[in-house]
Amino acid sequence: MQRLGKVDRTAQGLAIVRLDDADDPPPIGREVVDESLSTAGRIVDVFGPVEGPYVAITPANDRRIATLLDEKLYVQ
Numbered sequence: 001m002q003r004l005g006k007v008d009r010t011a012q013g014l015a016i017v018r019l020d021d022a023d024d025p026p027p028i029g030r031e032v033v034d035e036s037l038s039t040a041g042r043i044v045d046v047f048g049p050v051e052g053p054y055v056a057i058t059p060a061n062d063r064r065i066a067t068l069l070d071e072k073l074y075v076q
Contacts, residue, residue: 004073014056015068
């Protein structure tokens with residue numbers, strides 16, 4: 001399991017995470033989980049500077065976007 005980082009903010013219904021490991025960004029479409037391994041959503045975009053990219057995550061159907069703020073997220 002790879003740690004993505006902490007949800008920094010929300011924008012237009014997406015959770016924005018600055019990647020902890022800029023050298024290995026995950027692919028778009030990858031499922032994202034929280035610390036309890038519950039599905040948090042899917043990656044829909046990787047953007048920003050090469051040295052410090054961000055990912056945009058669309059929340060899972062049963063998750064409210066506000067519950068993801070400050071949450072540590074991971075990809076499997």
